[in-house]
Amino acid sequence: MDIPYTVEVRRDTGLNNGKIGIWLFLASEVMLFGALFASYILIRVGAPSWPRGATILNVPLATFNTLVLITSSVTMVMAWASLMRGRFGTFRFYMGLTIMLGFVFLGVKYVEYSHKFHDDLFPRTNNFLAIYFTLTGLHMLHVLGGMSVNAYLWVVGGKMWKTNPAWFTNRVENSGLFWHFVDLVWIFLFPTLYLL
Amino acid sequence: MSDSAVVAPKAHVAHHEVHHEELGFWRKYVFSVDHKVIGIQYGITGLLFLLFGFSLMMLMRYQLAYPGGSLPLLGKLFGEGRMPGGTMLPDFYNELGAMHGTIMVFLGVVPLAVGGFGNFVLPLQIGAPDMAFPKMNMASYWFFFLGGVTMLASFFAPGGAAQSGWTSYAPLSVLAGTGQTMWLIGMIWLITSSLLGAINFITTTIQLRAPGLTFYRFPFFVWAQFVTAFLLLLAFPPLEAAGVMQLMDRVAGTSFFLPTGLVVSGQVVNVAGGGNPLLWQHLFWFLAHPEVYVLILPAMGIIAEIIANNTRKPLWGYKPMVYSLIFLGFMSFIVWAHHMFMTGMGTTMAAFFQTTTMIISIPSVVILTALIISLWGGSIRFNTPMLFALGFLPMFGIGGLTGLPLGLNVSDIPLHDTYYVIGHFHYVVAPGTIFALFAGIYYWFPKATGRKMNETLGKIHFAGSFVCMNVVFMPMFMLGLAGVSRRLFDGGASYDFAQPVLHLNVVSSWGAWMLGLFQTPFIFNFFWSIWKGEKVGANPWDATTLEWAAPSPPPHGNFTVAPSAYRGPYEYSVPGAAKDFSPQYEA
Amino acid sequence: MTTEHAASAHAPGHDPAEIDRHVRVYVTVFVALMALTIVTVAISYLHLPTHLAIAIALIVATIKGSLVACYFMHLISEKKLILAVLGVTAFMFLVLLGLPAITHSNGFWIHQ
Numbered sequence: 001m002d003i004p005y006t007v008e009v010r011r012d013t014g015l016n017n018g019k020i021g022i023w024l025f026l027a028s029e030v031m032l033f034g035a036l037f038a039s040y041i042l043i044r045v046g047a048p049s050w051p052r053g054a055t056i057l058n059v060p061l062a063t064f065n066t067l068v069l070i071t072s073s074v075t076m077v078m079a080w081a082s083l084m085r086g087r088f089g090t091f092r093f094y095m096g097l098t099i100m101l102g103f104v105f106l107g108v109k110y111v112e113y114s115h116k117f118h119d120d121l122f123p124r125t126n127n128f129l130a131i132y133f134t135l136t137g138l139h140m141l142h143v144l145g146g147m148s149v150n151a152y153l154w155v156v157g158g159k160m161w162k163t164n165p166a167w168f169t170n171r172v173e174n175s176g177l178f179w180h181f182v183d184l185v186w187i188f189l190f191p192t193l194y195l196l
Numbered sequence: 197m198s199d200s201a202v203v204a205p206k207a208h209v210a211h212h213e214v215h216h217e218e219l220g221f222w223r224k225y226v227f228s229v230d231h232k233v234i235g236i237q238y239g240i241t242g243l244l245f246l247l248f249g250f251s252l253m254m255l256m257r258y259q260l261a262y263p264g265g266s267l268p269l270l271g272k273l274f275g276e277g278r279m280p281g282g283t284m285l286p287d288f289y290n291e292l293g294a295m296h297g298t299i300m301v302f303l304g305v306v307p308l309a310v311g312g313f314g315n316f317v318l319p320l321q322i323g324a325p326d327m328a329f330p331k332m333n334m335a336s337y338w339f340f341f342l343g344g345v346t347m348l349a350s351f352f353a354p355g356g357a358a359q360s361g362w363t364s365y366a367p368l369s370v371l372a373g374t375g376q377t378m379w380l381i382g383m384i385w386l387i388t389s390s391l392l393g394a395i396n397f398i399t400t401t402i403q404l405r406a407p408g409l410t411f412y413r414f415p416f417f418v419w420a421q422f423v424t425a426f427l428l429l430l431a432f433p434p435l436e437a438a439g440v441m442q443l444m445d446r447v448a449g450t451s452f453f454l455p456t457g458l459v460v461s462g463q464v465v466n467v468a469g470g471g472n473p474l475l476w477q478h479l480f481w482f483l484a485h486p487e488v489y490v491l492i493l494p495a496m497g498i499i500a501e502i503i504a505n506n507t508r509k510p511l512w513g514y515k516p517m518v519y520s521l522i523f524l525g526f527m528s529f530i531v532w533a534h535h536m537f538m539t540g541m542g543t544t545m546a547a548f549f550q551t552t553t554m555i556i557s558i559p560s561v562v563i564l565t566a567l568i569i570s571l572w573g574g575s576i577r578f579n580t581p582m583l584f585a586l587g588f589l590p591m592f593g594i595g596g597l598t599g600l601p602l603g604l605n606v607s608d609i610p611l612h613d614t615y616y617v618i619g620h621f622h623y624v625v626a627p628g629t630i631f632a633l634f635a636g637i638y639y640w641f642p643k644a645t646g647r648k649m650n651e652t653l654g655k656i657h658f659a660g661s662f663v664c665m666n667v668v669f670m671p672m673f674m675l676g677l678a679g680v681s682r683r684l685f686d687g688g689a690s691y692d693f694a695q696p697v698l699h700l701n702v703v704s705s706w707g708a709w710m711l712g713l714f715q716t717p718f719i720f721n722f723f724w725s726i727w728k729g730e731k732v733g734a735n736p737w738d739a740t741t742l743e744w745a746a747p748s749p750p751p752h753g754n755f756t757v758a759p760s761a762y763r764g765p766y767e768y769s770v771p772g773a774a775k776d777f778s779p780q781y782e783a
Numbered sequence: 784m785t786t787e788h789a790a791s792a793h794a795p796g797h798d799p800a801e802i803d804r805h806v807r808v809y810v811t812v813f814v815a816l817m818a819l820t821i822v823t824v825a826i827s828y829l830h831l832p833t834h835l836a837i838a839i840a841l842i843v844a845t846i847k848g849s850l851v852a853c854y855f856m857h858l859i860s861e862k863k864l865i866l867a868v869l870g871v872t873a874f875m876f877l878v879l880l881g882l883p884a885i886t887h888s889n890g891f892w893i894h895q
Binding site (some may be wrong): 013015019021023024027030033034036037038041042045046054063066067071073075076077078081084085120126148176177178180181183184187188190191192194196 | 785792799804805806809810812813816817820824827835836837840841844845847848851852855856862864865868869873875876879880882883884887888
Binding site (some may be wrong): 003004005010013015016017020021022027028029031032033034035036038039042043046047048096101115121122123125127130131133134138 | 241325328329391394395396403404429430431432434436444448450467468470471475478479482513576
């Protein structure tokens with residue numbers, strides 16, 4: 001089906017369809033996480049006492065994870081920049097790195113969660129843990145989603161790059177926007193849960 | 197084809213037609229990415245759910261009219277667990293009530309109004325070949341289907357379907373049976389469907405409109421769907437988050453919505469506590485208030501099209517209507533706590549929400565008034581779509597006006613959660629939105645099928661529905677003013693103060709059953725006309741908007757020659773013109 | 784498909800020199816983000832009074848978030864349409880965060 005502006009931009013908006021689509025999706029995600037942050041605020045304000053994050057959670061490990069995610073954001077945008085420079089090999093390197101860093105992030109979260117469960121700390125234990133597991137859990141699902149799309153682009157990229165490089169570059173950019181958003185959520189999640 | 201930077205749409209369409217591969221049955225009619233097929237899928241599924249949801253209510257109305265009575269024949273169908281000896285149990289009543297609301301709103305009206313009409317008409321009305329993201333459009337439908345299946349399946353869960361109201365207030369909903377978990381999962385599918393759809397609608401409207409179709413040349417229907425998409429996009433996610441949290445409460449034992457020291461049946465509930473049932477209410481109503489505008493805006497869009505067409509005049513006040521639409525959409529996000537006036541909020545916040553609620557009535561009034569004034573001096577054609585459109589106007593007026601005492605904090609005190617509320621919102625949705633949806637079906641049926649529906653059956657459908665709607669819902673205001681609460685399984689029969697008004701329950705019930713009867717000419721007409729209806733061409737209504745440039749029904753790709761827009765959407769009876777309408781698409 | 788064509792078909796004006804400039808910005812932002820992360824964690828060890836701690840943490844997070852949004856997500860040079868959508872979203876986000884909290888805070892709620 002010949003849908004216009006899938007690759008070329010529409011003159012009066014200066015945008016192609018995919019760019020608008022991904023930003024609209026991110027807008028909805030802002031509201032999704034916003035609701036969870038709003039819930040955090042209401043629950044915490046209404047609680048007689050609230051533990052400081054560091055007393056329950058592992059701050060050094062999460063700091064490391066924050067640095068991992070930030071790095072993956074850079075490698076992601078470098079992957080896109082590589083395509084813009086026409087360097088497909090470099091793209092594969094950076095995209096592969098992004099996916100690997102995603103695995104590291106997930107690995108650290110696995111360690112964190114299993115430590116909690118081992119210490120008999122579950123979502124049902126108290127509201128701090130409830131919101132911690134829900135917020136980081138939903139975030140983790142988004143990391144998984146982003147990684148899946150990135151992996152798909154990494155695997156089938158060669159064929160797409162040959163048949164329609166401009167379209168493929170756009171798809172990588174859009175996937176990157178989602179990945180940066182996931183990083184952005186963590187940038188707020190991390191201090192909220194771990195440092196306050 | 198994909199190499200060239202900017203190719204004229206005409207060349208694309210012509211090129212495309214030459215090598216269009218024949219799709220098999222499944223890809224053409226079931227897993228289609230064509231917006232018209234998807235629109236019809238949404239439409240038929242939505243209509244079926246409307247019928248099912250209405251049937252649930254017709255069942256409830258027997259209990260309300262004759263509390264404790266044994267329903268003859270049908271009563272045996274529901275088993276001893278729900279209707280022992282044909283007598284409805286309270287839990288079954290609650291199940292029916294919660295699912296009636298859920299199904300009508302989320303599986304009936306919105307899928308039909310947005311998924312059905314939006315999908316089918318919008319790309320045609322802006323001169324586009326399809327939606328911006330056809331595959332995602334297909335995904336939207338199937339997520340909706342999945343949500344519907346989940347909701348239906350929940351009736352078979354142990355303990356039955358959700359029975360905590362369509363509003364699923366905590367802590368009752370958290371403590372309820374498995375059906376509630378399925379409700380939550382179903383909602384997540386439905387929300388996903390709506391979000392994907394919203395992204396598609398917004399992108400399509402902005403990017404795929406035909407040359408010459410500026411925003412101020414959009415048909416009002418397009419504006420309505422556009423604003424509606426923004427409401428869905430930004431308001432649904434908080435309910436999704438809330439749904440996840442309620443699932444956590446139910447399945448993982450958290451206490452997001454469970455307060456400390458909650459006692460159920462004499463036992464303290466074994467949870468950490470510290471949660472807030474009002475958190476659920478805030479998150480729910482943050483969606484559910486914009487949701488009611490999702491219910492009415494597409495309807496207003498449909499009515500506007502039909503009124504312009506059948507008065508042979510431009511709409512009066514097009515620009516104020518558009519600005520009102522945008523203002524309404526914006527305001528809809530900051531009024532939600534008028535559903536929570538009775539939860540203990542202080543006077544300052546109550547005043548805030550009361551003020552925003554009063555302000556939001558202004559754009560609605562502007563739109564309704566403009567539609568009414570649009571009739572003045574018109575050469576009115578009283579065909580079936582127009583009859584439903586004309587019927588919509590006073591019905592929406594009543595619905596809107598009865599919202600005012602509910603939106604004012606003090607007068608809400610005696611009216612909150614009474615039948616007055618039920619009367620109010622049903623007037624807006626039932627002889628309001630649903631009439632608009634009927635109007636739209638009669639109006640766009642020729643475009644979708646190439647045949648007109650039968651006018652005589654349509655007029656019977658209208659007359660019967662109009663009378664019966666009022667018979668069902670008008671008494672509810674009196675019931676509410678008398679103090680009868682909603683969601684009472686016996687309709688107030690066990691209360692002394694309700695005795696003088698109880699007979700009104702019988703009136704409403706008979707109105708509902710007659711209303712059901714009057715839908716049969718419509719159902720028959722709908723299917724009969726697909727094969728036997730009067731055949732028509734591209735523009736049977738002599739209308740001006742772009743969809744009437746396409747053949748009836750439109751082929752894959754919609755237009756044989758990609759259209760452009762040369763003028764506004766409602767250039768009817770232009771002085772000096774050869775005919776009484778100057779289509780947007782004619783040079 | 785030539786590289787020049789790929790570049791021009793995507794967005795006019797993105798020549799190799801401009802990409803290099805962008806990459807330099809990315810690296811700078813990367814360093815800034817790492818540094819700010821260390822800063823915000825270090826400050827948390829000071830155990831400041833809660834309200835101050837929250838304010839500072841949120842300010843640092845906002846700066847970091849803005850860097851990601853403006854430079855990695857290219858918002859600093861994005862089209863008006865996208866910025867308008869995000870502006871409306873930001874407003875609704877603040878409404879969602881603020882109104883329930885205000886409604887239930889002391890002075891606005893009946894039961895203290």
